[in-house]
Amino acid sequence: MKPRVARRCLGWLAPPVVRDALLDDLDEAWARQVYAHGAGRAWLWYWWQAARGVVPLVRMRLRGAPAAHELHRSHDEVSPMTFETVLQDLRYAIRLLRRSPGFTLAVTAIVALGIGANTAIFSVVSALLLKPMPYPQADRLVMVWQDLRARGGPVDEWATPGNLVDWRAERSLFESLASIRRWNPTLTGMGDPEPVPGEQVTQDYFDVVGARAAAGRLFRAEDMVPNAPRVLVLSYGAWQRRFGGSPTAIGQRLTLAGEAHEIVGVLSEGVRPIVTPDAEVWRPDRLNLANPARGAVVLRVVARLAPGVTASRMAPAVQALGARLEREYPSFNAGARINVVPLRDQVVGSIRPAVLVLLIAVGLVLLIACVNIANLLLARASGRSREMAVRTALGAGRRRVARQLLTESFVLAAAGGAIGTVLSFWGVQAIVAMAPAGTPRIDEVRLDVWVLAFAALLTCATGALFGLVPALQVVRGDHTPALKDGGRGMAGGAGHHVRRVLIVAEIALALVLLVGSGLLLRSFVAMQRADLGFDPERVLTGFVSVPPGRFQTPAARVEFQDRLLAGVSALSGVTGAALTSVTPLAAGDSDMNFSIEGAAPAPSGREPATWYRLVSAEYFETMGMTLREGRSFHRGEAEPTVVVNEALARQFWPGQSALGRRIRFGGPGDAPWFTVAGVVADIKQEGARSAPRLQTFLPYWHFPELAGGTNVVLKTALAAESIVPGLRQAVREIDPEFPVRGVAPMTRLVADSIETPRFLAMLTGGFAGVAILLAAIGIYSVTAYAVSQRAAEFGVRLALGARRADLFRLVIRDGLSLTLAGIVLGGVAAFAAARAIRTLLFDVTPADPVTFAATVAGVLIVAGLATLWPARRATSVDPATALRAQ
Amino acid sequence: MPLNDLELLTLIAILRLGEGAYGVTIHEQIERTAGRSLSMAGVYNALDRLERQGLARAWHSEPRAERGGRARRLYALTAAGRERVKREREAALRMWRDLTPDLFGRKR
Numbered sequence: 001m002k003p004r005v006a007r008r009c010l011g012w013l014a015p016p017v018v019r020d021a022l023l024d025d026l027d028e029a030w031a032r033q034v035y036a037h038g039a040g041r042a043w044l045w046y047w048w049q050a051a052r053g054v055v056p057l058v059r060m061r062l063r064g065a066p067a068a069h070e071l072h073r074s075h076d077e078v079s080p081m082t083f084e085t086v087l088q089d090l091r092y093a094i095r096l097l098r099r100s101p102g103f104t105l106a107v108t109a110i111v112a113l114g115i116g117a118n119t120a121i122f123s124v125v126s127a128l129l130l131k132p133m134p135y136p137q138a139d140r141l142v143m144v145w146q147d148l149r150a151r152g153g154p155v156d157e158w159a160t161p162g163n164l165v166d167w168r169a170e171r172s173l174f175e176s177l178a179s180i181r182r183w184n185p186t187l188t189g190m191g192d193p194e195p196v197p198g199e200q201v202t203q204d205y206f207d208v209v210g211a212r213a214a215a216g217r218l219f220r221a222e223d224m225v226p227n228a229p230r231v232l233v234l235s236y237g238a239w240q241r242r243f244g245g246s247p248t249a250i251g252q253r254l255t256l257a258g259e260a261h262e263i264v265g266v267l268s269e270g271v272r273p274i275v276t277p278d279a280e281v282w283r284p285d286r287l288n289l290a291n292p293a294r295g296a297v298v299l300r301v302v303a304r305l306a307p308g309v310t311a312s313r314m315a316p317a318v319q320a321l322g323a324r325l326e327r328e329y330p331s332f333n334a335g336a337r338i339n340v341v342p343l344r345d346q347v348v349g350s351i352r353p354a355v356l357v358l359l360i361a362v363g364l365v366l367l368i369a370c371v372n373i374a375n376l377l378l379a380r381a382s383g384r385s386r387e388m389a390v391r392t393a394l395g396a397g398r399r400r401v402a403r404q405l406l407t408e409s410f411v412l413a414a415a416g417g418a419i420g421t422v423l424s425f426w427g428v429q430a431i432v433a434m435a436p437a438g439t440p441r442i443d444e445v446r447l448d449v450w451v452l453a454f455a456a457l458l459t460c461a462t463g464a465l466f467g468l469v470p471a472l473q474v475v476r477g478d479h480t481p482a483l484k485d486g487g488r489g490m491a492g493g494a495g496h497h498v499r500r501v502l503i504v505a506e507i508a509l510a511l512v513l514l515v516g517s518g519l520l521l522r523s524f525v526a527m528q529r530a531d532l533g534f535d536p537e538r539v540l541t542g543f544v545s546v547p548p549g550r551f552q553t554p555a556a557r558v559e560f561q562d563r564l565l566a567g568v569s570a571l572s573g574v575t576g577a578a579l580t581s582v583t584p585l586a587a588g589d590s591d592m593n594f595s596i597e598g599a600a601p602a603p604s605g606r607e608p609a610t611w612y613r614l615v616s617a618e619y620f621e622t623m624g625m626t627l628r629e630g631r632s633f634h635r636g637e638a639e640p641t642v643v644v645n646e647a648l649a650r651q652f653w654p655g656q657s658a659l660g661r662r663i664r665f666g667g668p669g670d671a672p673w674f675t676v677a678g679v680v681a682d683i684k685q686e687g688a689r690s691a692p693r694l695q696t697f698l699p700y701w702h703f704p705e706l707a708g709g710t711n712v713v714l715k716t717a718l719a720a721e722s723i724v725p726g727l728r729q730a731v732r733e734i735d736p737e738f739p740v741r742g743v744a745p746m747t748r749l750v751a752d753s754i755e756t757p758r759f760l761a762m763l764t765g766g767f768a769g770v771a772i773l774l775a776a777i778g779i780y781s782v783t784a785y786a787v788s789q790r791a792a793e794f795g796v797r798l799a800l801g802a803r804r805a806d807l808f809r810l811v812i813r814d815g816l817s818l819t820l821a822g823i824v825l826g827g828v829a830a831f832a833a834a835r836a837i838r839t840l841l842f843d844v845t846p847a848d849p850v851t852f853a854a855t856v857a858g859v860l861i862v863a864g865l866a867t868l869w870p871a872r873r874a875t876s877v878d879p880a881t882a883l884r885a886q
Numbered sequence: 887m888p889l890n891d892l893e894l895l896t897l898i899a900i901l902r903l904g905e906g907a908y909g910v911t912i913h914e915q916i917e918r919t920a921g922r923s924l925s926m927a928g929v930y931n932a933l934d935r936l937e938r939q940g941l942a943r944a945w946h947s948e949p950r951a952e953r954g955g956r957a958r959r960l961y962a963l964t965a966a967g968r969e970r971v972k973r974e975r976e977a978a979l980r981m982w983r984d985l986t987p988d989l990f991g992r993k994r
Contacts, residue, residue, distance in 0.1 A: 010927070014927070014930075015934075018930050018933075018934070018959065020956065020959075021908075021909060021930075021958070021959030022909065022926060022927065022930050024909075024956055024958070025908065025909030025910045025913075025926055025958075025959075026909075026926050028910050029909075029910050029913065029914075029926065032910075048925075049925050049926055049927070052924075052925035052927070052928065053925045053926065053927030053928070054927075056925065056927045056928045056930065056931030057927050057930075057931070059931055060930070060931050060934050063934065063935075063938070
């Protein structure tokens with residue numbers, strides 16, 4: 001089989017004089033290659049010949065290209081698209097564009113910005129949403145959750161060790177399956193005590209993610225046995241940083257959480273932990289899988305699907321497995337389904353809408369830019385209509401002329417695309433630098449081959465988009481008037497009509513962007529102002545962690561917390577201090593079952609649950625929370641008390657007071673009863689968007705065994721940051737071995753929680769600004785051009801007695817009619833767009849009247865300003881001059 | 887006009903091939919004898935330059951039966967071409983004279 005495509009390419013490139021000889025010679029040599037090395041090698045050889053032939057053949061062409069213009073062919077004859085004519089068109093286009101540097105520069109700059117911005121945003125889309133996750137055969141990696149929606153729970157509940165065992169047995173579905181638990185031990189014995197992010201995983205974890213050891217070994221079966229020696233695997237980064245990458249690290253011991261762990265291995269470079277991106281250490285999670293706990297919801301599960309399992313084939317199998325397990329363990333799995341989520345969706349699913357909105361927004365900007373450039377080119381084409389008319393009259397084919405125009409557009413697009421691609425390099429850096437902290441996969445964003453290919457494709461599309469309209473005008477239009485009347489040609493006719501349509505489109509597109517970004521901005525402002533149920537101003541939080549085994553008795557733990565609270569309360573500048581196990585807007589929340597005195601016992605597996613935190617009595621006041629009913633608890637009460645939130649009170653005692661009711665925690669048993677002493681207003685635990693949760697606040701002194709450390713919350717008289725050194729000093733005085741981590745003003749946590757909306761509003765706002773600017777330029781250029789073309793008409797009108805104010809009104813009305821048409825069209829489109837981004841909005845309806853009214857007013861003002869200048873020019877027409885020019 | 891080395895190799899190849907010099911054989915000669923890898927189009931590019939400088943000329947052979955009746959484009963050196971090869975050879979030989987084969991010094 002001859003490589004026909006390669007042969008045709010060579011034939012197209014080769015100068016006619018040697019074309020046949022070259023192809024014949026290659027055929028002959030190819031036949032020898034087939035004889036000597038077989039067809040496959042010969043095929044490759046031919047392509048190699050073709051590839052290496054490009055440069056010499058182009059050189060020959062450039063050396064021998066005939067200089068004469070070939071533009072004048074017989075009328076409407078389709079001239080073949082040979083290398084010569086393409087080269088000619090290119091040369092001619094470049095010469096022409098160099099003759100009007102201002103125009104060329106303006107268009108190139110617009111294209112460069114448009115393509116640069118699009119390429120930069122696409123690099124984000126590519127890295128976050130398109131590229132496979134950085135694991136071998138990443139499309140087979142999934143996270144597995146319990147789907148508890150049937151019993152009013154979340155769709156992505158963590159798994160129990162029982163789930164792990166049951167799921168792992170399903171070999172036809174999962175090739176391997178492992179669980180992950182976060183583990184944040186404190187490292188001691190190497191300088192200052194230091195918290196180290198880590199994970200406890202089951203044996204298959206490294207197989208699932210496809211990780212290998214750079215040194216030493218990974219986990220084995222014997223590591224998983226209870227009471228086996230404590231072993232540890234280090235991340236590559238930790239190995240380099242703490243041990244300088246030395247092989248002697250293997251076998252050394254690290255004291256983590258007060259226990260010595262032997263380092264047995266190091267992960268290879270570039271392994272990305274799934275749950276804890278910055279994890280440095282892994283240790284075996286020695287779950288009792290022979291007799292697994294079925295009630296403890298503590299595991300996150302990652303799995304590798306069996307080969308050949310696809311999403312469509314998986315669904316029924318997952319369904320069946322869920323149903324079977326429900327029958328086998330009704331007390332635990334009643335109403336529980338299994339939710340299998342592809343890893344990429346798990347990681348980037350939450351930010352996908354925002355990224356896509358950005359891509360569409362930046363695409364719209366480019367579209368508007370294209371419309372604008374098409375407009376400029378049309379204006380230019382109408383200025384050149386005499387040239388075109390003369391050419392066609394002399395016998396140039398229309399298609400040939402149109403192709404010439406298209407070539408000009410492509411040259412402009414190519415120049416803009418090349419510069420834009422260079423610009424996007426900085427664009428990507430800026431985006432990565434500005435992106436909200438914790439944006440998944442943001443470190444993978446870069447300009448790679450795919451992004452560059454996208455830029456090239458976009459450049460071609462851009463050139464075609466803004467080049468086609470003027471080119472079609474030439475093919476379709478009637479050039480005779482251009483020769484007849486005083487040279488106005490297409491300007492007054494079809495060309496101008498098209499330009500007006502383009503302006504309407506431009507305004508409509510800009511309106512869509514403005515409304516979209518306006519809604520996002522208002523959502524962001526609403527989130528910023530949202531009442532979270534607590535007052536973050538001048539509040540400082542920090543976590544004091546207590547190494548396990550540090551306090552032998554519950555009383556010692558309580559006493560430590562008492563001392564800590566007293567110590568930080570006494571700091572100067574602190575007006576209020578409290579302790580809590582969980583702060584708002586932070587991870588680490590957990591829940592437990594409870595039962596209500598006097599209520600019928602709930603069926604097993606359906607007990608009510610509440611999110612709980614262990615707090616000191618001053619917590620509510622320090623956090624600025626509102627007590628709706630009753631009071632906080634205090635030390636020394638005869639009977640233990642709790643405070644619940646409104647959501648809980650409303651759900652379990654609707655329409656009644658919750659005060660005095662008694663609840664107890666854990667399953668049925670002889671746990672002590674707690675009396676509800678107060679009800680606090682709900683807070684938004686996970687930020688402005690989150691729904692209120694059922695929360696219970698427990699006095700820390702009643703649950704000493706649960707304390708693995710505690711958050712300190714300080715209300716300060718001055719800026720929260722000023723207390724940081726004092727806080728650290730106070731903790732050090734109690735025990736120098738207790739690390740304080742995550743010290744941050746509450747206001748920063750609030751700001752962090754709305755960083756993605758902020759970023760989105762900022763970027764789309766910027767794009768919308770560019771869009772309205774481009775639209776204004778478009779309106780201005782079309783109106784100004786129309787005014788200049790109608791100078792004679794205005795002259796006549798003035799001569800016949802029209803007032804200058806009438807002319808002014810005429811031009812303004814003309815411009816505004818375009819604007820209004822654009823606003824109506826754009827308004828409808830904007831409403832549809834706003835509904836599409838509904839999930840990103842907060843406290844704003846898609847049809848928000850304020851946003852729409854403000855946007856329309858803004859567009860009207862900008863359009864008015866853009867027509868004002870040309871309108872003033874219309875009034876300054878001198879009738880005598882205008883008529884003489886005619 | 888100076889010749890680049892590929893053009894010089896092409897000139898010599900034509901000289902070596904005599905009457906049988908055309909694309910395939912010239913290409914083969916350079917690849918085999920000089921040990922240089924190049925593309926057929928590269929050969930034609932060199933030939934084009936040589937033609938323009940009047941060092942080589944091309945003509946068409948009689949149409950032949952086995953290649954669809956097409957003629958081969960054959961090449962030969964012009965008188966100027968022969969003169970040029972001679973000069974290049976002498977220049978090169980002069981440059982090599984007095985150098986020991988191991989290239990480290992001059993013969994004494």
